[in-house]
Amino acid sequence: MNWEKSRRLYEEARKYFPGGVNSPVRAAIKPYPFYVERGRGAYIETVDGHILIDYVMGYGPLILGHSHPKIIDRVLEQLEKGWIYGTPHESAINLAKKITKHYGYDMVRFVNSGTEATVTAIRIARGYTKRKHIIKFDGCYHGANDNLLVKAGSAASHYGISASEGIPEEISRLTYVLEYNNIEEFTKFMAKNGDDIAAIIVEPVIANTGLIPPHIEFLRTLKEEAERHSALLIFDEVVTGYRVSLGGAKEYYNIEPDIVTLGKIVGGGFPIGCIASRNEIMQTLTPTGKVFNAGTFNANPISMVAGIATIEELERGYPYKYANEAARKIADALRELLEKLGISGAVNQLASMFQVFFTPREIDGVDRPSKARASDKNLYIKFHSELLKEGVYIPPSQFETCFTSSEHRKAEIYNTIQAIETVLRKIKEG
Ligand SMILES: Cc1ncc(COP(=O)(O)O)c(C=O)c1O
Structure with missing residues (x-):
């Protein structure tokens, strides 16, 4: 060839x-x-x-x-009216309505990538719980995120980088890495350290070490232990959101994490990230709360309309x-x-x-x-x-x-x- x-x-x-x-x-x-x-x-x-x-x-x-022709039509229609205004646009409300309905949460914040979504979700969890430590699982990838680039999947695994250079040890030390689908190790760890944990973040289905589905008991245990120790459970659904079902892995496995991070499909292939949760957690974000997040391109109308067009097709089954x-x-x-x-x-x-x-x-x-x-x-x-x-x-x-x-x-x-x-x-x- x-x-x-x-x-x-x-x-x-x-x-x-x-x-x-x-x-x-x-x-x-x-x-x-x-x-x-x-x-x-x-x-x-x-x-x-x-x-x-x-x-x-x-x-x-x-x-x-x-x-897809429906996405092309919607994006072209929006392009003719402009693509960034620095002031709100109705399309963000329309996409938020869909996501809150499908994921059963009150509110969302739109950012520009899956990485930004997990960075923000971790910051929210720390702000909300007033704790520092995070649990992640070996082989899960959550974007190019300083807090979570330890034993990450995807390209980090491919190139054999178990801990990225350029991330201070002081930061990596706040992240504990446990084995995915290992209930015993996790429960033992929580019994000892659970009250120090701000967030447990997991790919509910690993899509970044090849594809590795969860044992449902493992996901259930994450939920129970998070609740027992008042830590927040974050499902990173950047891949699984709108892919395994309209309501993602959360719906598929019928487990209620505290926060879901989304990306990829919700922007119809245009840059996007999204954090979804209940009111009291989301209100910690600026401008209502003191957990900072901002972005020139947050909720940009092109990603919003492409996401809406995609989800409308998905709703047809x-x-x-x-x-x-x-x-x-x-x-x-x-x-x-x-x-x-x-x-x-x-x-x-x-x-x-x-x-x-x-x-x-x-x-x-x-x-x-x-x-x-x-x-x-x-x-x-x-x-x-x-x-x-x-x-x-x-x-x-x-x-x-x-x-x-x-x-x-x-x-x-x-x-x-x-x-x-x-x-x-x-x-x-x-
Ligand atoms: C589960 C998961 N989380 C987060 C990310 C990061 O998303 P992005 O590449 O949009 O920053 C990815 C990217 O592949 C991912 O698979």
Whole structure:
């Protein structure tokens, strides 16, 4: 396959950006990332003219696929009226109405990224509880957030950075890292330290160490212990919000965290972050309270209208039907093929997300990040690059998740499964 134009652009980009990129996972494609000309539905077209079935979908926001016509219409309509005013706009109220209804909270604050949402949620929790310490879980990623960049998933795992340089030890010391899905360790820890904890933050479904669904008892225990010790439970639903259901993992598992952070889908693919909670917690934010947050681009009308258009489509139900069915069928086929060809591995799937792990035989399923990390990452990379040659684009890192959209229909599913079979057979033959 000829990727010459992408190669030339990457060479140029390396002069201007560290590693040639502006977000590290984009450099995980070897020997260089491809550049995109356009995206439509389930497909992206590269500048080299290759058309690929996309399972990255912008790392999660594009549950309706690329360039959805309803979003284009709404954004164009807004663009004609201007896109930033420095004073409020009705679209923010309309998006807030939807989110408060679906998530069962009183109020929200819109910011510009998932990172800003988790930064703000932690600040709120500290301001509200007047405590300093935070619990996070190994393998969960909550954005490029000083408080939470310890044993983080996503690109931090991919590049083996268990604690980012540039974050003072005094800050990292305020964050305890425990094992995901390990109830015993967590309850013991809370019995000893629970009254010092401001917040327990978790990806209710890990989407940043591959995909790792929770044991429901684990999530329930987080809720019980948070309540017992008056700590705040934060579900980071930047990925799962509006993806696993309209009301996110909170609704899916029927567990009531104190705060939910959202991003990705709620902006319809435009920059956004959101913190949602009940009145007494949200009122701690400026200007009513003394927990500071502000932003030139907060609640910008473009992200608001794109988010509303996306959620209106999701409310019709069909996107979940198609996106979930695609993920389920591909995951089932992957499992069958691994079995049939005698390749050792595990496949996790939930709603419109899935990931394969080439685990050693003794690992029976991946329910903890340590098991995901024990899988053969080089084999995953080979799987990724061979699939690319077959016209299927999955994330270049084992520690990301494959996303489907409402545009992944019969033909895309069929062609993807064919491509997977071809690639697994090649792998089997060595
Ligand atoms: C669960 C989770 N939280 C937070 C973030 C950070 O969001 P953003 O990249 O928009 O800052 C991400 C990004 O992938 C995420 O997956």
